[in-house]
Amino acid sequence: MTYNGSVIWSDSSIDQIADSLADNDFCVIEDFLAAEDVMRLKAVMNHHREQEAFQKAGIGQLQNFQVDRDIRGDRIKWIDKEEALSPTKMFLEKIESFMRELNRCLFLSLKDYETHFAIYPKGTFYEAHIDQFQSSGARKISFAFYLNENWKAGDGGELRIHKNDGYLDIEPIAGRIAIFRSDTVLHEVMSTEVDRYSITGWMLDRPVGVTFV
Ligand SMILES: O=C(O)CCC(=O)C(=O)O
Ligand SMILES: [Fe+2]
Numbered sequence: 001m002t003y004n005g006s007v008i009w010s011d012s013s014i015d016q017i018a019d020s021l022a023d024n025d026f027c028v029i030e031d032f033l034a035a036e037d038v039m040r041l042k043a044v045m046n047h048h049r050e051q052e053a054f055q056k057a058g059i060g061q062l063q064n065f066q067v068d069r070d071i072r073g074d075r076i077k078w079i080d081k082e083e084a085l086s087p088t089k090m091f092l093e094k095i096e097s098f099m100r101e102l103n104r105c106l107f108l109s110l111k112d113y114e115t116h117f118a119i120y121p122k123g124t125f126y127e128a129h130i131d132q133f134q135s136s137g138a139r140k141i142s143f144a145f146y147l148n149e150n151w152k153a154g155d156g157g158e159l160r161i162h163k164n165d166g167y168l169d170i171e172p173i174a175g176r177i178a179i180f181r182s183d184t185v186l187h188e189v190m191s192t193e194v195d196r197y198s199i200t201g202w203m204l205d206r207p208v209g210v211t212f213v
Pocket of ligand 2: 129130131142187
């Protein structure tokens with residue numbers, strides 16, 4: 001099954017987006033940022049990449065943490081709000097206002113978020129998983145924002161969302177953001193044929209730093 005347009009919104013009201021999230025556990029929004037802002041953000045990622053600020057991503061938390069390239073092959077850089085460059089700050093502000101809207105529409109109590117840049121080099125993927133850690137239920141809503149301007153069919157790197165009756169593939173097209181429940185949605189990143197740029201993050205029901213409580 002390929003994705004069904006009804007989960008993809010562009011210029012929609014937050015109420016429609018919240019309804020889709022409540023009904024399907026996920027939704028996709030086009031043009032979350034304007035094209036020129038996506039370009040600036042991608043330039044920031046390339047700057048960090050040139051500075052060799054990206055590291056191999058791991059799985060699990062604390063003592064369960066491990067780097068396993070058979071499970072995920074992306075390189076990541078955690079975003080520190082205090083040190084963020086202005087295109088990154090703008091993205092964070094957009095995420096914060098979106099989080100406030102979700103709280104209002106869905107009666108959630110999201111309090112904070114953690115997020116990182118991610119680059120999947122050609123030939124890498126992330127096997128099927130659920131984002132909420134076994135050791136902590138703090139992650140409530142996941143998001144993945146994409147920055148691949150010239151993505152075309154055959155480039156791979158789709159976000160595959162598994163459903164009871166099949167799956168949906170979401171192409172990682174620039175400006176698009178996928179949003180889904182961290183505790184229920186089984187998903188994976190399909191092997192990519194081109195370097196794949198994204199920003200992944202998690203909205204938390206408690207402040208960062210007390211996620212082990
Ligand atoms: O980049 C994506 O589409 C999803 C990434 C992901 O599942 C994760 O980092 O947990
Ligand atoms: Fe994930």
